[in-house]
Amino acid sequence: MFMQDKCDRVNPEKIETLMQKVPDSENITRMSAVFQALQSDTRLKILFLLRQKEMCVCELEQALEVTQSAVSHGLRTLRQLDLVRVRREGKFTVYYIADEHVRTLIEMCLEHVEEKT
Amino acid sequence: MFMQDKCDRVNPEKIETLMQKVPDSENITRMSAVFQALQSDTRLKILFLLRQKEMCVCELEQALEVTQSAVSHGLRTLRQLDLVRVRREGKFTVYYIADEHVRTLIEMCLEHVEEKT
DNA sequence: TGAACATATGAACAACTGTTCATCTATTAA
DNA sequence: TTAATAGATGAACAGTTGTTCATATGTTCA
Numbered sequence: 001m002f003m004q005d006k007c008d009r010v011n012p013e014k015i016e017t018l019m020q021k022v023p024d025s026e027n028i029t030r031m032s033a034v035f036q037a038l039q040s041d042t043r044l045k046i047l048f049l050l051r052q053k054e055m056c057v058c059e060l061e062q063a064l065e066v067t068q069s070a071v072s073h074g075l076r077t078l079r080q081l082d083l084v085r086v087r088r089e090g091k092f093t094v095y096y097i098a099d100e101h102v103r104t105l106i107e108m109c110l111e112h113v114e115e116k117t
Numbered sequence: 118m119f120m121q122d123k124c125d126r127v128n129p130e131k132i133e134t135l136m137q138k139v140p141d142s143e144n145i146t147r148m149s150a151v152f153q154a155l156q157s158d159t160r161l162k163i164l165f166l167l168r169q170k171e172m173c174v175c176e177l178e179q180a181l182e183v184t185q186s187a188v189s190h191g192l193r194t195l196r197q198l199d200l201v202r203v204r205r206e207g208k209f210t211v212y213y214i215a216d217e218h219v220r221t222l223i224e225m226c227l228e229h230v231e232e233k234t
Numbered sequence: 235t236g237a238a239c240a241t242a243t244g245a246a247c248a249a250c251t252g253t254t255c256a257t258c259t260a261t262t263a264a
Numbered sequence: 265t266t267a268a269t270a271g272a273t274g275a276a277c278a279g280t281t282g283t284t285c286a287t288a289t290g291t292t293c294a
Contacts, residue, residue, distance in 0.1 A: 007175030058124030
């Protein structure tokens with residue numbers, strides 16, 4: 001038996017069906033973490049740089065004009081969510097975009113904001 | 118004349134060229150705001166609900182089991198960034214996904230997190 | 235009109251975030 | 265080995281966020 005609390009439009013059974021098609025809590029939380037990683041000017045710029053070519057930390061540091069620490073922290077966040085990946089190259093640590101999903105995410109979002117005058 | 122501060126890999130001219138292809142500050146900030154809106158369990162669930170069918174506030178309220186106030190605040194955030202749009206329907210306010218970019222964004226992100234076992 | 239329902243919004247507080255500073259580890263080249 | 269360079273990380277502080285509570289606005293129907 002369902003409660004029919006308030007709104008006339010509410011059909012509790014239908015709502016339950018809709019909720020079942022929402023990703024489970026674990027995945028919602030993961031997605032939330034991904035979007036949260038993308039919600040930073042610095043990290044976004046890092047991704048738009050890496051989108052063009054893989055780069056080491058100090059290249060990013062020079063390009064972005066923030067401290068090495070800030071770049072490194074930003075990269076860790078992106079790395080932990082598998083948005084970027086790393087490769088050692090001698091004394092350099094080279095970062096690159098993890099996969100096409102990431103490219104699509106930032107490109108889709110750019111299109112969205114560019115659309116508005 | 119450019120400074121060659123640190124890293125051997127750094128080629129200042131090349132870096133300048135790369136930076137020119139990064140979206141300008143205004144758009145980066147807008148994207149940042151969009152991702153920041155997507156970085157919330159409640160708002161993500163709202164979008165995954167609206168993705169299935171347009172809904173009024175009280176339907177969302179029932180589905181999500183948070184206060185009406187929280188839903189309404191969440192919707193405002195999404196609305197301000199044109200991620201959802203509104204339509205009046207008698208005494209109801211019906212919300213729906215703004216466009217395909219938004220669908221793609223959340224679907225792309227879901228794929229990304231589902232990929233990791 | 236007024237009562238009931240649907241939605242919006244401001245205030246406020248706890249929780250979280252991004253940056254810098256200081257410091258530590260790892261790698262290279264001499 | 266040692267000095268120099270590349271990168272990582274913890275602490276800490278100022279700034280930001282999401283929720284609830286209380287209340288205001290808007291719509292319908294009797």
